[in-house]
Amino acid sequence: MSSRLPGRPSAAWKGSAFVALCGAAAAIIVAMLAIILADVVRNGWAGLGWEFLVSAPSEGMRGGGVGPAIFGTFALVLLMTIAVVPVGVLTAVYLFEYARPDSAFARAVNLAVSNLAGVPSIVFGLFGLGFFVRFVGGGIDRVFHAGELAWGKPSILWAALTLALLTLPVVIVTTGEALRAVPVAAREASFALGATKWQTISRVVLPQSLAGILTGAILAVSRGAGEVAPIMFTGAAYFLPKLPTRLTDQFMELGYHVYVLSTQSPDIEATKPILYSTVLVLLFLTFLLNATAIAIRARFRAALRPQDA
Amino acid sequence: MEGGSNDATSVKVSARDLDVFYGSTQALHGISLDARANRVTALIGPSGCGKSTFLRSINRMNDLIPGMRRQGRILLDGADIHDPGVDVVDLRRRVGMVFQRSNPFPKSIYENVSYGPRIHGVSDRGTLDEIVRTTLEQAALWDEVKDRLGASALSLSGGQQQRLCIARALAVEPEVLLMDEPASALDPLATARIEELIHELKERYTILIVTHNMQQAARVSDTTAYFYLGRLVEVGPTAQIFTNPAKQETEDYITGRFG
Ligand SMILES: Nc1ncnc2c1ncn2[C@@H]1O[C@H](COP(=O)(O)OP(=O)(O)OP(=O)(O)O)[C@@H](O)[C@H]1O
Ligand SMILES: [Mg+2]
Numbered sequence: 001m002s003s004r005l006p007g008r009p010s011a012a013w014k015g016s017a018f019v020a021l022c023g024a025a026a027a028i029i030v031a032m033l034a035i036i037l038a039d040v041v042r043n044g045w046a047g048l049g050w051e052f053l054v055s056a057p058s059e060g061m062r063g064g065g066v067g068p069a070i071f072g073t074f075a076l077v078l079l080m081t082i083a084v085v086p087v088g089v090l091t092a093v094y095l096f097e098y099a100r101p102d103s104a105f106a107r108a109v110n111l112a113v114s115n116l117a118g119v120p121s122i123v124f125g126l127f128g129l130g131f132f133v134r135f136v137g138g139g140i141d142r143v144f145h146a147g148e149l150a151w152g153k154p155s156i157l158w159a160a161l162t163l164a165l166l167t168l169p170v171v172i173v174t175t176g177e178a179l180r181a182v183p184v185a186a187r188e189a190s191f192a193l194g195a196t197k198w199q200t201i202s203r204v205v206l207p208q209s210l211a212g213i214l215t216g217a218i219l220a221v222s223r224g225a226g227e228v229a230p231i232m233f234t235g236a237a238y239f240l241p242k243l244p245t246r247l248t249d250q251f252m253e254l255g256y257h258v259y260v261l262s263t264q265s266p267d268i269e270a271t272k273p274i275l276y277s278t279v280l281v282l283l284f285l286t287f288l289l290n291a292t293a294i295a296i297r298a299r300f301r302a303a304l305r306p307q308d309a
Numbered sequence: 310m311e312g313g314s315n316d317a318t319s320v321k322v323s324a325r326d327l328d329v330f331y332g333s334t335q336a337l338h339g340i341s342l343d344a345r346a347n348r349v350t351a352l353i354g355p356s357g358c359g360k361s362t363f364l365r366s367i368n369r370m371n372d373l374i375p376g377m378r379r380q381g382r383i384l385l386d387g388a389d390i391h392d393p394g395v396d397v398v399d400l401r402r403r404v405g406m407v408f409q410r411s412n413p414f415p416k417s418i419y420e421n422v423s424y425g426p427r428i429h430g431v432s433d434r435g436t437l438d439e440i441v442r443t444t445l446e447q448a449a450l451w452d453e454v455k456d457r458l459g460a461s462a463l464s465l466s467g468g469q470q471q472r473l474c475i476a477r478a479l480a481v482e483p484e485v486l487l488m489d490e491p492a493s494a495l496d497p498l499a500t501a502r503i504e505e506l507i508h509e510l511k512e513r514y515t516i517l518i519v520t521h522n523m524q525q526a527a528r529v530s531d532t533t534a535y536f537y538l539g540r541l542v543e544v545g546p547t548a549q550i551f552t553n554p555a556k557q558e559t560e561d562y563i564t565g566r567f568g
Pocket of ligand 2: 360362408409489
């Protein structure tokens, strides 16, 4: 037995204790997710069915389904994506490809982006109400509709724009990462052939960062799809028998519907089974979006890897 | 080797007292060097002596490196390439480059070669096909890839990728061709083919080539320039540099007694 290195057993013991602690911390996360999922699935699964997915709520929220809320969620998220992706991608391209990193404007945009990411979502909701609904919408009504109420009220358009603002930092940051991941050598190869900066960006840099940009867009969508606070004052409706067909219509939305079912319905106990099923649908949609993001990333990575013809 | 024929053609590229700094470190010290039209100028010297830096100065590729500073002039056909009126995009079309590390786009073989012609306005499929075929033939790659032009360029071997990059550079028909160790990843057969290509290209282009292979420099070049620690130690006709260099340092490097 060697006694020349005293303290080794104690150091080894501390090491394994630390590993165990880290493992336990990680296990807690897995356990929490498992508990949430198990609870939701156990209570919500039975209520799921074709009928539930397509029909409208009935009997004062105690019956029926979430059809209009699913439709509204998709419509909202689609509008939001149309608004946020071009603005976010263009901002990122400007910020990371054109602006001098130390210029005052680039610094201001960076500061705005990182602060925007830290603003609580309820503040976005209030901002959306004040800016989009009252100021922009109200302004349109005053100028084009002689003060008659058409745009100056909560609607799916204003809710989508508010959500777009909320998710803008996600798109900018992920696009920026994707752009920076394009190797200098690829840009140099293009420049050395006499390509302009625009040609290099549009034909080399953007195609190579497409996977990252798409991933960012989908992450933004899945972030936005679960948010309730920003749409609460700007367009989501408690209950609407008909689906939104115009930009100025209000709409039902899954996240907001969960909030309504759990706090605003006439008989909260009686709506519980439906509440669970609704949460299950919402979780499923969010997971689906995240899984799509991961799949797209994996596919593009594979496409960029050498493969044999 | 063609002995004293060096003065028969005009000077195409000319560096005058060129200093290049990366941040606070100086990579080139007062380089003055001429490259003649229809001649091959070889740049030799130990690693880190500034060969790539010199080459990348000629097509202003170093402009893209943050913190790069330059003093002195580079003339192309007698005109300063740093004149405010010079369009750097046009300069790079006239001065093509094959990089030290091959850098094909993650696109198909066909798209790689046709990239240059396309951005310069060639859109006719037949013309593009023709350019792709002839340049790939010139780069000694055609036979290996003619049946899979649509395959990813990244599926090629290292040496094939390097030849693809040569073809890609040739496709825009530059006047000057900068080749930074174009044969470093090639087997003897492909190397011989590239050296043959350099001989053919001389008819139309001005070529500057960096190489660590002394035999290659002796075989392909008309003029050889020896760089050491960012300085041009000696330049002269290749035959003279390799048989009777003026400086002892040059002789030590060439004969492998360097270091
Ligand atoms: N982008 C850069 N930033 C900072 N220093 C650089 C950069 N590129 C080159 N250098 C420095 O400039 C000097 C010359 O480098 P250069 O690449 O021109 O050498 P080289 O002769 O081509 O070497 P090699 O034979 O290894 O390719 C080196 O000291 C190198 O460290
Ligand atoms: Mg080099």
